Amino acid sequence: xxxxxxxxxxxxxxxxALAMRAADPVPSKPAAPAAAPAPKTVPxxxxxxxxxxxxxxxxxxxSTAAAAPAPTATPGTSxxxxxxxxxxxxxxxxxxxxxxxxxxxxxxxxxxxxxxxxIIADLPxxxxxxxxxxSEVSSVASGAIDAKVLLxxxxxxxxxxxxxxxxxxxxxxxxxxxxxxxxxxxxxIKSDKPVVVVGSMRPFTGLSRDGPxxxxxxxxxxxxxxxxxxxVLVLLNDTIHSARFVTKNNTHRVDTFxxxxxxxxxxxxxDRVVFYRMPLTRFGSKTEFDVEKIETLPIVDIVYGxxxxxxxxxxALIAAGVKGIVLDGxxxxxxxxxxxxxxxxxxxxxxxxxxxGRILTSERSAGRGTVSADNLNAQKARILxxxxxxxxxxxxEIQRMFNEY
Numbered sequence: 001x002x003x004x005x006x007x008x009x010x011x012x013x014x015x016x017a018l019a020m021r022a023a024d025p026v027p028s029k030p031a032a033p034a035a036a037p038a039p040k041t042v043p044x045x046x047x048x049x050x051x052x053x054x055x056x057x058x059x060x061x062x063s064t065a066a067a068a069p070a071p072t073a074t075p076g077t078s079x080x081x082x083x084x085x086x087x088x089x090x091x092x093x094x095x096x097x098x099x100x101x102x103x104x105x106x107x108x109x110x111x112x113x114x115x116x117x118x119i120i121a122d123l124p125x126x127x128x129x130x131x132x133x134x135s136e137v138s139s140v141a142s143g144a145i146d147a148k149v150l151l152x153x154x155x156x157x158x159x160x161x162x163x164x165x166x167x168x169x170x171x172x173x174x175x176x177x178x179x180x181x182x183x184x185x186x187x188x189i190k191s192d193k194p195v196v197v198v199g200s201m202r203p204f205t206g207l208s209r210d211g212p213x214x215x216x217x218x219x220x221x222x223x224x225x226x227x228x229x230x231x232v233l234v235l236l237n238d239t240i241h242s243a244r245f246v247t248k249n250n251t252h253r254v255d256t257f258x259x260x261x262x263x264x265x266x267x268x269x270x271d272r273v274v275f276y277r278m279p280l281t282r283f284g285s286k287t288e289f290d291v292e293k294i295e296t297l298p299i300v301d302i303v304y305g306x307x308x309x310x311x312x313x314x315x316a317l318i319a320a321g322v323k324g325i326v327l328d329g330x331x332x333x334x335x336x337x338x339x340x341x342x343x344x345x346x347x348x349x350x351x352x353x354x355x356x357g358r359i360l361t362s363e364r365s366a367g368r369g370t371v372s373a374d375n376l377n378a379q380k381a382r383i384l385x386x387x388x389x390x391x392x393x394x395x396x397e398i399q400r401m402f403n404e405y
Contacts, residue, residue: 049087085223086159089134090153091116092181094142094174096211098203106206111174111403112139114204119172122204123216130167130223135160142174142199145181147297147386153181154188154291161191168194168222172215175199175248175256178234182243183380186232187387187405188291192284194227197234197243201254210237210254217268224273230265231283240266242279244405245353245378261375262354282404289387298323298389302378303327305353310338323393324385328378329353342369347395349385349402351378361399369395374402 042252048305062307091097093112097119100109118133126132130355135156157169173181182197189195198218200211218235221227232243238254259265266275282288299322303313314337317325324347327334338348351373359372373381384405388398 006151036290044355084129086163086165087130087132087168087219087222088166089116089120089132089173089219090137090157090169091134091139092137092142092145092149092153092171092173093139094172094178094199095203096172096174096198096200096215097139099205100203103205103207106202109203109205111141111203115139115145116172117270119204119211119215123212124217126219130219132219140174142181145174145177150181151291151294151297154185157185157195158188158190158292161189161193161195165324166193168183168196168227170215170218170222171195171197173197173199175201175236177379178257179243180379180383182232182234182246184383184387186243186283187287187290187384189232189283190287191284192229194222194224194230195232196222196227197232199236201236201252201256206313206343213238217273221268223275226273229284230275230278231281233265235268238268239264240268240275244279244281244283287405289391291387291390294390297386300324300326300382300385300389302326302328302382303334304378305334307331307332309333314338314341317341318346322346323389324349326351326373326378326381334399338370339368345393347371347385347389347398348395349373349381349398351376351381353378371395371399371402376402392403 037045042295095109095111097114098109098111099113100106102108116136120126120132120134130376138145140149153171157171160166160169171181171185178197185195185197195226196218198214200209200214202211204211214236219236221233221235221240227233230242232244234241234257236241236257239255239257241257241259242265244258245262247260248256249258250256265277265279266273301317301322303317303325305327309331311333314325314334318337318341321336325338325341326349327338328351330350341349348367348369349371352359355377356375358375361372365372376384381402384402385398388401392398
């Protein structure tokens with residue numbers, strides 16, 4: 001039989017052990033850890049008697065305010081673009097907005113089918129670099145661009161750039177006549193803010209399309225302070241050209257645009273937009289051409305020079321009543337026909353079909369009254385002659401314009 005003191009001590013220890021077990025939640029109640037977060041899953045039940053109804057409604061109000069900017073007031077503008085340069089897209093159509101049924105058949109598509117909002121939405125990265133809006137000017141292949149579209153485009157761009165908070169403009173355009181539209185804008189845009197004309201050689205729906213990167217780089221360039229005062233720019237394939245000198249050089253290749261004699265003026269590289277030179281011809285705020293109140297442009301045609309060419313084309317244009325003719329090359333029968341044209345008040349501009357080089361002004365040509373196109377190709381000389389004829393038909397004054405622009 002144990003000693004009474006031993007029994008008492010044992011009894012006390014037993015009580016103490018039971019007390020310790022009761023205080024230990026881990027071994028004696030394995031469900032306790034799972035039960036602990038349970039109140040957190042039903043905060044409404046736990047807090048409903050304490051929190052007033054207004055407090056419960058605040059999260060919903062905050063959530064609604066955060067979602068409100070999603071349907072933007074200005075089409076194509078991102079709510080995250082606050083404080084970023086304000087760039088406006090002027091969409092005219094072309095391959096960059098082209099759509100085809102098969103991704104791998106990039107030659108089978110219709111130009112101008114993709115609208116500006118889809119082009120913008122395709123590049124969420126733009127939200128980081130510009131406050132972007134848009135205007136749908138036309139939705140055609142570039143061969144269908146006419147004086148009406150050009151004048152509308154120029155006036156809309158001038159109105160946009162006149163706004164104090166606008167930073168620049170981007171124009172989507174088909175590549176076939178891009179250099180003509182770009183040079184027209186070079187002559188009539190009255191602002192020194194960046195204007196970038198962009199296109200692509202593959203449709204929007206095509207495999208390995210080049211349009212999205214071209215458009216992205218165009219917006220980057222238009223938003224760049226370094227692009228100010230450079231005139232209208234043409235951008236494809238990471239390369240920036242002056243509208244005055246650029247031309248399309250290949251029917252299908254993505255590196256089709258070149259500035260033959262003088263080269264590109266800059267590049268839109270992944271790290272930054274960089275420029276190395278700028279044109280010295282007149283443009284922007286220095287231009288004398290104003291198309292705000294012009295509804296149409298004088299008709300000017302181009303006559304190509306080749307062996308055994310007759311004067312029939314020039315004679316037909318005289319009969320049609322055109323205001324000017326650009327000769328792209330020469331032929332002996334043209335001499336008599338152009339003299340007849342000038343006798344009826346038409347202006348003749350001489351170009352050359354070789355694609356580069358100046359047309360030198362000689363005493364003979366000056367005596368005849370023909371205008372030298374300098375180093376403009378025929379399609380650009382036509383653009384400048386149309387604008388010049390909207391101001392004067394004096395050949396000497398028009399020659400001055402060709403020398404300066």
